[in-house]
Amino acid sequence: MASVAAAGLAMSGCSTGAAGAGTAGTETAGGSAAAEQFPVSIKHVFGESTITSAPQRVATVSWVNADVAIALGTVPVGMPKDDWGGNAQGSTPWKDAALERAGAAIGSAKAPVQYSETDGINFTGIAKTSPDIILATYSGLSREDYDKLSLIAPVVAYPEAAYGTSWQESTAMIGKALGKSSRASELIAATEKTVTQEAAKYPQLAGKTFIYGNLEPAKSDGVNIYTDADNRPKFLTSIGMKEAPVVLENQNKAAGFFITWSAERANELLSDVFVSWVPDAKTQASIVADPLLGQIPAVKQGAFVADTDNSLTLAISASSPLSLPWALEKFLPQLGAAASKAQHQ
Template sequence: MRTTRRALLATVPLLALAAACGSGEQATAEPAATPDGAFPATITHALGTTTVGAAPQRVVCLGWGSQEALWALGGQTVAVPEVTYGGLPDGTLPWWQGHFDAATTTFLPNPTSGELPFEQITALAPDLVLAVYSGITADDYATLSKIAPTVGYPDQPWLTTWQDQVRLVGQAIGRTAEAQALVASTEADLAARAEAAPALRGRTFSYVYASQQGLSAYLPGDPRVDVMHELGLVDAPGITALAAQEATFYAEVAKERVRDLDSDVLVGYGGLTRDQLRADPVFATMPAVAADAVAWFDDETLVTATSATVLSLPWLLDRLVPLLESAAQKAPAAGS
């Protein structure tokens, strides 16, 4: 299913989301021991240990989420990845408004089409590279570290919670306390929205990309799935089983096996519309599809937003929660 994987990669700008441990557990970025504003700041991550000697002034962001955490903490960046899916005509995203400065920020080409633009990054003379939610390799990290101190992901590539995105960036720019406060306030908002949507509590779900060939299911540890958990939904049994077998952030399920992903609610997007999904004689055998308990995303920007960042979450939740509630209300009663 090569076309499916290509579409999966396209859904998050610059993303090639790779995977969680089978258990879905992740390392948590610990706050720096130094007080806010104190440098040097030392950050340990999956690719090494990085020391930031002074408050950075020229930050290059790679992957997804780094720039949004930086902006949310009051910083600025000289370069961000280009938005290749779900963007506005000017190449930005709606939740960037008031943060992105076109006069000072360069777009970097999407590295899923080739290697990182090292020469362009070097020419920007950065004093910090943030790649906290990315797929950079050990070789990429070694090259980037020769250009500027580089902070990678805490555990697995493309598997960094929005909370750890904020914490790691906060450490790197000397704003640990602000980062912790931002995480706490955002988690409180998520909890309040979950409390206001009791129809979601305990409902099983599968989040998928659909094509005529079958489904690709996102697994626990992927930020898209984690947001659903935070809203009260729980993994379908088939998702739990796949997570125990797979070493990537998603699993491909052949069309004849789609019933393995049976759930109360089906969440997703893809090469099929909602109507096409329901009209397909195979997909229609799934209980959620048969009951129209489906939250289907036709808006590319909404799909992009589900790869949660601290800035995208408020925009996302205003639109996502009503879709999920509508789907959950149509779900068959337990045991029916």
């Protein structure tokens, strides 16, 4: 997930109401935060970080973290460009909408500084923003990255597994770091309610088994299956679907958040629905026609969701309180159509 080359693997609307409601810059960062008690200490995979006072200048790395800060009403002074899945200005539709509501649209005087992460953590770019906190609750920081960033400002790293933090946990951790725990709890509840309400419009999804993977035609190692440690399966289970038994039975073989699966055994990947990211419609057709990948039961029966929209893939895989409401009206109809086909097997 650290490189654009791996982004397909790593990545592969309506509003919650609370998201992005607030003003821009340091006023928002320090306003309601001052009402909560500081200092606060936050435990993470590399130890514990203490924030002595309400952060005024917030910088972020990776995906999700900037989304959460903005949704909580804090506009970062610095954030990464969305080099994969982003638009022409290195942002996303959901982030653009929230920043505009906050009076900090990209290109305006109050907009966050953007730095590229195509070559990894941009230490220089982050340092230039003079942050007093760096948010990395959803990231793949190494110990070396963490130590370098800590020389700039306190870092809130991920709690356990790299890129394994749920959007709810990221929101809670960032809310605590910014002194906005109550607001974070409200945001989580509002977003979960939106997801539940939208998913209820597709009752055929309930109880359907799924596999969320990455498929590459004509490669013997052309199948990677995401485990329940990844946010994509987490999202599907949150809307009432069930991870296929074949995934659960083989999760101990996972290389991080995914299982490498031989294309020769593709026919063993039994589920009602198979979901994948593909670069274009041509690749989707190649998968269906492939003599091995085409034998995946759900693919063979037409219950195959092949997402060609990088922004939509990003919105689900790096899910946040901003991205999920945006993604629902685009993603759920595709899932619903596939589940209906599975229903009539």
